[in-house]
Amino acid sequence: MENLTIALRSIMKNKNRNLLTMLGIIIGIASVISILAVGDGFTQSITKELGKDNASNKVSLSYVTNSTDLNSIDGFTQGDAALMSDVDGVQSVKLSSYDNTKSVKLSYRGNSSKTYLGPIKKSSDGPKNVKKSILNDKNSYDVIISQSVKKDLFKKSSAIGKPIQIGEDMFIVRGVSDGGDEYSANVLVSKGTYKRIFSANSNKDQAKLTIENGKNKKKVSKAVLKKIKANGEYRREGKYHIDDPTKSMKSFQKVLNSVTYFVALVAGISLLIAGIGVMNVMYITVSERRNEIGIRRAFGATGNNIRNQFLTESIVLCVIGGIIGIILGYLAVLIINAFLPFKAVITIYSILISLLVSSAVGLLFGFIPSNKAAKSSLVGLLKEE
Amino acid sequence: MLKVKNVGKTYANDFKALSDINLEVPDGEFLAVMGPSGSGKSTLINILGLLDNDYTGDYFLKNENYKNKDDATLSGVRGDKIGFVFQNFKLLSSYTVYENIEIPLIYSKSKTITDRKSVIDEVIEQVGLQGKENNLPSELSGGQQQRVAIARAIVNNPNLIIADEPTGALDSKTSLEIMNIFKHLNETFNTTIIMVTHDQEVADFAMRTVHIRDGRLYENEKSVVSD
Ligand SMILES: Nc1ncnc2c1ncn2[C@@H]1O[C@H](COP(=O)(O)OP(=O)(O)OP(=O)(O)O)[C@@H](O)[C@H]1O
Ligand SMILES: [Mg+2]
Numbered sequence: 001m002e003n004l005t006i007a008l009r010s011i012m013k014n015k016n017r018n019l020l021t022m023l024g025i026i027i028g029i030a031s032v033i034s035i036l037a038v039g040d041g042f043t044q045s046i047t048k049e050l051g052k053d054n055a056s057n058k059v060s061l062s063y064v065t066n067s068t069d070l071n072s073i074d075g076f077t078q079g080d081a082a083l084m085s086d087v088d089g090v091q092s093v094k095l096s097s098y099d100n101t102k103s104v105k106l107s108y109r110g111n112s113s114k115t116y117l118g119p120i121k122k123s124s125d126g127p128k129n130v131k132k133s134i135l136n137d138k139n140s141y142d143v144i145i146s147q148s149v150k151k152d153l154f155k156k157s158s159a160i161g162k163p164i165q166i167g168e169d170m171f172i173v174r175g176v177s178d179g180g181d182e183y184s185a186n187v188l189v190s191k192g193t194y195k196r197i198f199s200a201n202s203n204k205d206q207a208k209l210t211i212e213n214g215k216n217k218k219k220v221s222k223a224v225l226k227k228i229k230a231n232g233e234y235r236r237e238g239k240y241h242i243d244d245p246t247k248s249m250k251s252f253q254k255v256l257n258s259v260t261y262f263v264a265l266v267a268g269i270s271l272l273i274a275g276i277g278v279m280n281v282m283y284i285t286v287s288e289r290r291n292e293i294g295i296r297r298a299f300g301a302t303g304n305n306i307r308n309q310f311l312t313e314s315i316v317l318c319v320i321g322g323i324i325g326i327i328l329g330y331l332a333v334l335i336i337n338a339f340l341p342f343k344a345v346i347t348i349y350s351i352l353i354s355l356l357v358s359s360a361v362g363l364l365f366g367f368i369p370s371n372k373a374a375k376s377s378l379v380g381l382l383k384e385e
Numbered sequence: 386m387l388k389v390k391n392v393g394k395t396y397a398n399d400f401k402a403l404s405d406i407n408l409e410v411p412d413g414e415f416l417a418v419m420g421p422s423g424s425g426k427s428t429l430i431n432i433l434g435l436l437d438n439d440y441t442g443d444y445f446l447k448n449e450n451y452k453n454k455d456d457a458t459l460s461g462v463r464g465d466k467i468g469f470v471f472q473n474f475k476l477l478s479s480y481t482v483y484e485n486i487e488i489p490l491i492y493s494k495s496k497t498i499t500d501r502k503s504v505i506d507e508v509i510e511q512v513g514l515q516g517k518e519n520n521l522p523s524e525l526s527g528g529q530q531q532r533v534a535i536a537r538a539i540v541n542n543p544n545l546i547i548a549d550e551p552t553g554a555l556d557s558k559t560s561l562e563i564m565n566i567f568k569h570l571n572e573t574f575n576t577t578i579i580m581v582t583h584d585q586e587v588a589d590f591a592m593r594t595v596h597i598r599d600g601r602l603y604e605n606e607k608s609v610v611s612d
Binding site: 002006009013014291292294295296297298299300301302303304305377378379382 | 431434436437439456457460461463464465469471475476477479480484488489491492493537541
């Protein structure tokens with residue numbers, strides 16, 4: 001306790017120098033906190049995204065065709081689904097398409113274009129001046145086309161309100177959206193329309209199984225896989241496999257780990273710089289204060305008293321600097337979050353780490369010079385001015 | 386009673402600064418140590434004050450041999466039984482008068498926080514510095530700074546005061562004021578004082594004077610060696 005009082009008083013006696021020391025620590029810790037927060041935020045947003053597909057009693061099976069034809073019709077059939085739900089432990093089977101687009105041929109007065117069609121996901125998709133009803137009506141024959149499709153079919157003339165043929169059906173163009181590229185859906189119809197007209201004959205390349213409670217997920221899915229491999233209707237045209245959600249997780253984890261390592265490296269370097277700052281200041285402090293040490297020693301301070309005083313001083317500096325750094329880092333994260341696509345989060349562990357590291361830095365870099373000072377010859381210390 | 390037997394001191398560069406020093410200082414004595422510059426006065430007084438532990442021979446304080454004691458023991462004796470006054474005051478420049486005087490109390494085991502203030506107030510009064518408690522050393526004259534140093538030296542009620550040229554940086558009038566404080570301490574509290582000085586007028590305040598030349602001690606030497 002007395003130690004802390006002496007140290008605090010001594011810190012107050014050298015405000016300017018100590019403020020400078022703390023500044024180094026504050027900047028070090030603040031950058032560590034914000035770097036870790038960005039790293040953690042990134043990791044969390046990714047794992048959350050992955051976690052969605054990772055419900056505990058769900059397994060999904062995929063079918064990958066050997067065919068190169070975009071419109072090949074192989075995949076899971078209703079028969080396959082029935083087969084799979086017969087397996088012991090399977091509660092239900094739902095077939096779906098892996099990606100929600102369909103390759104279609106469009107034509108308008110002799111001009112034609114081959115591209116992908118998909119359902120409108122959110123009402124925010126597509127141009128703003130399109131009526132909401134189009135997006136929701138499952139019986140509509142309305143489409144929104146991309147700028148690139150519009151160019152192919154209509155050249156420079158207007159497309160709005162014009163009829164175009166998609167497959168066997170006629171649709172009315174209600175809007176033109178910006179951009180569009182080769183691989184995503186360039187033609188959008190309402191969800192209901194997509195389901196009714198396009199999804200029905202689109203190949204089901206994914207089977208989602210719900211496993212009965214209490215059954216071994218791994219065993220059941222293996223049994224299902226074995227059965228479908230032996231009896232699947234299109235087993236000769238393609239391959240079946242179990243989607244391992246942890247597999248994609250694992251490869252992502254690799255990316256995340258390297259991100260984390262990088263973040264840790266940057267954070268470590270910042271802390272090292274802060275630590276060297278502390279050590280430097282402690283060295284200067286100790287050599288500047290050799291006379292003070294001599295005086296204190298002459299009037300009864302033991303070598304240990306001196307060591308403890310200087311150690312306490314540097315730890316107090318580092319901890320106070322660390323706390324201010326954490327607050328500053330928190331503010332920095334608030335600002336950073338205004339610019340990030342995901343949310344940077346400060347975790348308890350990053351606070352603990354930085355507090356721990358800052359006091360360890362204080363301890364380590366405070367110890368070396370204070371130990372040296374404590375061991376110096378008393379007469380030598382007193383002779384110096 | 387302080388007694389050193391066959392004390393010698395050789396510095397790291399093999400310079401023999403003291404040889405075969407035998408000295409007894411009874412309790413309550415006021416002793417002056419004189420001698421030419423470089424003769425070994427400071428070297429001796431640092432050993433007598435337990436500031437220097439690196440010497441040959443024996444050191445007795447109240448019949449206890451302090452040669453080869455550990456740092457904690459020696460620091461304890463320095464803090465509780467010995468007070469130091471230096472030529473250049475050696476005050477902490479960023480600490481107030483009050484805080485400078487407080488330092489020995491911080492490391493003393495015998496004083497609790499509550500009676501610190503009354504003890505400090507008392508010694509401040511003894512050296513006549515009332516009203517200067519919150520001044521910094523730089524705001525005081527040399528004589529006043531040396532009074533602060535004396536107050537710091539006596540705040541723990543030491544049996545022994547070690548003073549290395551306490552008036553060396555002061556004019557003769559101020560020197561006399563300081564010496565009167567020493568004399569008063571010696572007479573009222575029976576404090577043993579060992580003081581190094583170049584100044585015969587200052588040495589005259591002491592009961593006894595010893596001389597050092599070339600690292601050797603001469604008792605009761607009347608011959609005047611030109612310093
Ligand atoms: N640390 C040291 N290393 C080597 N020699 C030293 C050291 N300190 C002192 N000396 C030498 O020891 C001798 C005695 O020094 P000391 O300081 O005791 O002299 P002094 O009598 O106090 O002199 P002054 O009156 O000038 O203060 C001197 O010759 C000095 O050069
Ligand atoms: Mg000297």
